[in-house]
Amino acid sequence: MATNIFNCPLPDEKGYFGEYGGAFIPPELQTIMDEITASYEEIRQDPEFLEELADLYQHYVGRPSPIFHAKHLSEKYGADIYLKREDLNHTGAHKINHCLGEALLAKKMGKKKIIAETGAGQHGVALATAAALVGLECDIYMGEVDMAKEHPNVVRMHILGANVIPATHGRRTLKEAVDTAFENYLKDPVTQLYAIGSVVGPHPFPRMVRDFQSIVGVEAREQFQLMTGKLPDNLVACVGGGSNAMGLFTAFIDDESVAMHGVEPAGRSLDIPGENAATITLGKPGVMHGFKSYMLQDENGEPQEVYSVASGLDYPSVGPQHAYLKDLGRVNYGSINDKEAIDAFFELSREEGIIPAIESAHAVAYALKLAQEPDVGTILVNLSGRGDKDIDFVVENYGKDYGIPQD
Known part of the structure; x- marks a missing residue:
């Protein structure tokens, strides 16, 4: 299986995915x-x-990471929701x-x-x-x-x-x-x-x-077919820089029957600059940190200040392959705000006994919305990390609203 993760034809020899990527150094x-x-x-x-x-x-990380059918959430929201459990890896994430x-x-x-x-x-x-x-x-x-x-x-x-x-x-x-x-x-x-x-x-x-992350999708493609007899109808993953999403998406890019959804952080507001990190939703092409991609920019073309409740998502650009897939229309990029992400953090914890990273909770929140759409089919979420790192922050800032006793 490991040899399959290195076979994607893009980027070209100069590192470009269409007009994005390269090396500006x-x-x-x-x-x-x-x-x-x-x-x-x-x-x-x-x-x-x-x-x-x-x-x-296999022996250090614990791969393959399993796929779990979230039955309680599936029954509650009306579509079969599955989780690719990258949170179970050694160190707790992808x-x-x-x-x-x-x-x-x-x-x-x-x-x-x-x-x-x-x-x-x-x-x-x-x-x-x-x-x-x-x-x-x-x-x-x-x-x-x-x-x-x-x-x-x-x-x-x-x-x-x-x-x-x-x-x-x-x-x-x-x-x-x-x-x-x-x-x-x-x-x-x-x-x-x-x-x-x-x-x-x-x-x-x-x-x-x-390439290294593509093991996620390679495994998931085989596992999901063994579990259900077919490919998933939808893939969902959070997107900051975008590694966990590309890890899942790459193995399915040529499968036109599989819809792919990247989930950006809407933060506190999509309408106020600096209060979100929804790069693909609100940005435009630019160059930073040595590559060209979509980028949130101020009036001078410099990287805009960004914000998300998830520390791993508050980045003012995004991987160039995501920009390319957005322009192609192959991936649908949406967004989830802070409150929706924290709601999903607690809902997954209390419905399925899985505490997710706040980053991953953005993907879960989007999947719960998607599940309520008519005839949506199956949904596979990349649960990219576990929430151990976030517990103190969440309890201090949101615990009271969710019935957690305060010291």
């Missing part, structure tokens, strides 16, 4: 990116690497899928350190885990606001031996963490590898992260 960094591309091309065809990765997926691949690549390239940004902390925890496993140093850049909000994941990163470095400028969230990580990567791109946490950044990262 200084010439000296392009040389480094060319080395990463060449190394990736080598390892993705290396049977020894594929065997090592497949072994880790992020470990590409972090293991990037860490192995860094090791084979002779790098001494891997660095990255993180929003909700799941990518940081997964990369710190992979670094510990393969014996590399690890620096994680995280916005100060997110460090306070996702404190349990900060503790996990420290326990795993990573250095957690705060981003202290701007809104001190995910975009600023990416800025800070890129700045520090540029100081030494030779001995360290920037292990980007989503399908964003300059080529080859949107392709590489997608």
Whole structure:
């Protein structure tokens, strides 16, 4: 199964999905990116690497992750809802899928350190885990606001031996963490590898992260057919940078009978700039962090301030393949606001006994709306992460509204 995750024909050799993607970086960094591309091309065809990765997926991560039929929600909302349980992976989310691949690549390239940004902390925890496993140093850049909000994941990163470095400028969230990580990567791109946490950044990262994440869809396609005898009618996944969504969607792109839905954060308001992170819904093409895609921009064409209750979704751009799929009309991109996401967080917890990450709760909320449409058919949601990291924040800010006793 592992060899199937590397066969998608896009992007082209320069990293473009249609007009999106590419590498908008200084010439000296392009040389480094060319080395990463060449190394990736080598390892993705290396049977020894594929065997090592497949072994880790099975015996370390716990793959394949199961699909669960959410019977109570299905009965309540009138359509069969299924969950791809990426929350059951080691480290609690889909992020470990590409972090293991990037860490192995860094090791084979002779790098001494891997660095990255993180929003909700799941990518940081997964990369710190992979670094510990393969014996590399690890620096994680995280916005100060997110460090306070996702404190349990900060503790996990420290326990795993990573250095957690705060981003202290701007809104001190995910975009600023990416800025800070890129700045520090540029100081030494030779001995360290920037292990980007989503399908964003300059080529080859949107392709590489997608390829490692595509194991999600490869598994789901086979599992769903074994469970039901057919393909799902709908796929649903949250979209910030977009790695978990591309992980699920890639295996189904050529299946015209399967509708695909990407769910962005509407935050507190779609009508007020800076109060959401609905990039595809409200943005337009632009360049940031070394790639071209849809982007939320201010009046000067600079990245707009963004917000979401989910720290892993508040990013002012999106993976270039998502922009391409949006223009093609292959994926429908909608949005869910904070209240709808928190409602779904509690509903999944209380109806099915599964506490989701707030990011994943956006996808669940959208699926519950979709289920109420006539003749919608089956719905497969990528439950991209578990909510352990969010419990303190949710109880402190929303617990009273949902009947949780306050200290």
